Amino acid sequence: MTAPDRNPIAVSCRGLVKQLGSGSIRTRVLHGIDLDVFPGEMTFLLGPSGCGKTTLISTIAGLLVADEGKVELFGTNLAELGRRSLVHFRGAGVGVVFQQLNLFPALTATENVAVPLLVQGRAGASAKALAQAMLREVGLETHLTKYPSQLSIGERQRVAIARALIHEPRLIICDEPTSALDGASGQRVMELLRKVARDPGRAVLVVTHDARIVPFADRIAHMSDGRITRIDVRTEREAA
Amino acid sequence: MLGLALKMLFGDRAKVLGLVFGVAFATLLVTQQGAMFVGLMTRSQNIIADAQDVDIWVMDPSVEHPDLVRPMRDGELFKVRGVPGVAWATPFFKGGAPVKTQEGRTKGAVILGVDDATLVGVTQRFVIGSPTDLQRPDAIAIDRVGFMQLWPGEPLSVGKVLELNERRAVVTAITDAAPAFSAQVIIHARYSQASSYLPTGRNRLSFILARAMQGAEPSTVARDITERTGLKAHSSEEFSRQTVRYYLRNTGIPISFGTTIVLGIVVGAAIVGLTFSMFVSENIAQYAMLKVIGVTNIRLVGLVLFQACVVGVIGYAIGTGLAAAFFAFACTPTSALRGFVLPWWIATAVAGTILVLILLSSLASLRRVLVVEPAVVFSG
């Protein structure tokens, strides 16, 4: 099954090869990855630790440059963008949540979420208002002025997701969003992401090896040893 | 964005303190020592500065600065008066003698004798009395701080009697004469009287103070005096410069101050450089995250420089404030450090130095921010 015709492919990887490290420890981490991610869908990247998932999403997000093959985001070939345009393109079009979250410890939840808007030149007051609205949407209305250190891990995860969503990027990438969360918090975070993925213009790519959240996936790319071994497409959601 | 940079900076309180301390330390040390040095150099020219009505200083060819004089023959005064372009010329005596109060307190004094009739070369700053009070018998004027040293705790007053080399002198005026290089009592008297306090031979003429005729250039007239008399002659400005140059070349003062100043800069730079590079590397993940969010390298450089400059401005303000406080509180007109001030141009020069120091110390850290690969920071 393919995506509805009206939507372009959000992510298209063809023959991606990436080596990491240098000298004698230089190893091939990605061995020719082909992967499509479609808007309006939640795509899972499932695989054991060390198989190259983080490397793959970093390459998709334009944080690493592929050694071979190509990455297209919504029809734009990343290799054809200059350095600066790539930074702007990523800033505007991609929201990334890394495993360590990387919240700014000196900023409140609201300020953290406002950063992408400030980076894009929006005025402080309106950025703050939007950030607060976004935090309400992820259920953190009572934590607006708290610092990351005052929040639970689940709450931090939601702040990080709110920060990735605030500027309405068309592609959201989450690396292991539930690995540090208990079952209930994990469900909550996934429901939030599924709501985003229901938007026909936006795609969500989730890296995980957490079996508990697999039911949220529309499409599952199984990864092993730097290769995509199988892609499962689920149709139950539409049927349900 | 700048607000974000500020919060990021002040979120790391320990390092901000270290950075501000480093900058403040360097600023204080360099400013204070620099100003003290300038103050000392100013003191070396004190009698030149006080003789405001004088254009030209004439002296024995071997004299290099006002603190070491070699008397000339009295007749030289008339030769100088005869040089074309000289409007007038008066004798000036400078010597040292112990001064003793009736209570028995003794101090070293520098005695300045000015022309009996015209009083040319006397300081213009009188606290009590005026130059004409020197015309009275046995009259001397003493500087305020000297008075306070000789009669501690007593209010300034005239009428006190002193012994100068066992000769009687009466304080008839109190001055605020520019302080000498060494902390001595400064006494002004008439030439005839001043020179009589000292057991000199026939020659007692330390300097000849002259004025160029209207329209004549003092330095040109000074050259003419040298040509015609064989004496050394300088315009006041030249003599000031010569004096400073002498002290720079022939004393340990520049080296000792220079060492402290260089040390202040080096230690400050080391503290700031190390702390800043620690700050950057400990927060490298935050810079990397900013890159992910869409901050270009150029903006990141701006952010880092802004953070460094904020630290620099705060540290500089504290350091300069402390230095200014030092000069305000320790260098009052009645203290041993009177006359020392913080010149604006030293504060400006130090600001420039600190700016360079800040830029250099953030440069090394900047490189790390530029090359940081978010993917490497976040692979986990």
Ligand SMILES: Nc1ncnc2c1ncn2[C@@H]1O[C@H](COP(=O)(O)OP(=O)(O)O)[C@@H](O)[C@H]1O
């Ligand atoms: N900078 C690096 N240099 C060399 N090897 C690396 C580097 N980063 C990751 N690797 C290796 O690449 C492989 C894939 O890493 P990663 O993409 O983080 O896997 P995953 O996210 O699936 O756990 C791992 O075996 C890891 O050891």
Ligand SMILES: [Mg+2]
């Ligand atoms: Mg990983």
